[in-house]
Amino acid sequence: MLARKAETAKTIVRSQEFYNVDKLEWAMSVFREVMQVISLVYAPARICIPPMETDLGYKLFISSDILDAVEDKQVNVYRDVYNHILKPAIEEEKPDVIGISIVLSQQLFSSMTFCSMIKEDFPGIHITIGGNTVTRLRDVLPESSNLFSLFDTVIMHEGETAFLQLINAIGTDRDFSTIPNLIYKNCNGIYTSTVTTAEDMARLPPPDFDGLPLDKYFVPDKILSYLATRGCYWGKCEFCDHGEGYTAGYRTKNIDQIIEDINYLKNRYQVTHFHFPDESYPPALFKKLTKKLIEADLHIVWSTHLRFEESLLDNGVWETAEEAGCKFLHMGFETGSERVLRLMGKATKTEQIQQSLELSSMHGVWNHVMGFFGFPGETYEDARSSMQFLENNKEHVHSIGFGTFDLTKYSPVIKSAEKFGVTYNKNPEWDLALDYYFTVKNGLGIEEAERVLGEFEHNHYKGWDLKIYIREYLFLYVSHFGTNKLTFLQLRSNMMPPQ
Structure with a gap:
């Protein structure tokens, strides 16, 4: 019975029935039920959708765990995923090198499992790992020989040039120390190359999605990612360490190359939906992009990440963006307190934020507003001003993503801890930790920030409680229905199975 329901649910999310929210909600409920049953086999582990919520009962920040x-x-x-899916694919493809990208720390369990089992079954295959999480662990990986035994090399920072040079070097007498961005091992130990490289954006081709099972994704309309920039053009937010993934500053492709790449991807993969996951889309490039998309007559719909900028406070900008297919924006709000915005280095005024929300919303954009409580020095009164600001602008804030401040390993705050009144503790046993426990001299501490978040979640505008909360799904809904006024997405208790 459950298997039949699961097949029906898969059909729904891959077809136009996806846009019937009651059917989609039912399908997602079935997936959760399936995961609960699967979890019984692996008890006490909890296997979930989305996968990043899966809990194996071990700690991600301890290598021995x-x-x-x-x-x-x-x-x-x-282990079973490997045996049933990955191992047969390796046996068929017979690769000499396997690269694994670890973007989120939650992927360490799966990635290290795959590395270990590939090494056991295919000892001749060279395994290299990379990605944002690996780059952030570059200082501790050479010290963890037991963990390093599961793979052969590590590529830090940007990987295109390094990976290509590594592939060409394997099986030759080239000295690995001459390969950029590389951590490698030999009979004498583990070493880090002193050579670094950053990619020239103008020389990078569009992404290659060939071979990926795009038709198996749980969406009715494929969404492709395209990155036009590297790094953040602003780069001054005191809480942010996203730039750790790069060895150079902000760079971008030129606008004509961007349009050419998007057109290629649209035709190659027969898609009209795009996500531009740039750290924050530069306002000048945003304006160029919208105009060029119209001139090129591409007829795509897209989403991206945006700062609140004074240079975007013009109705004409948003008229053009609407015509160019801009449907969904991830907005870095952070806080509604101008005092805390200054502490954060945001250089943003609440009046700018309000006008941006109004203008974008008026032109059909779904605004997903992201923020957090507990930045060092933030008081309860500051937090209340954030809540009140969002409440006052709820007509133009369509969904929210809120949490509490994390003191991350490479953030400017941690580098200037005394300035921010922060005292933090590094537990030597937590060797893979990417953030640390801390206390503050003034304002909300960790536990207080959690209580404030709980208050906000309990009391916030109920229109932000949605049946469907996956951002890609919301993007598809806005695109499909052509409006950001989707009140039928708001949470209700009744749920009927599809007919």
């Missing part, structure tokens, strides 16, 4: 999880045949679902 990851090694234990890799060998745990009871809870580790990824």
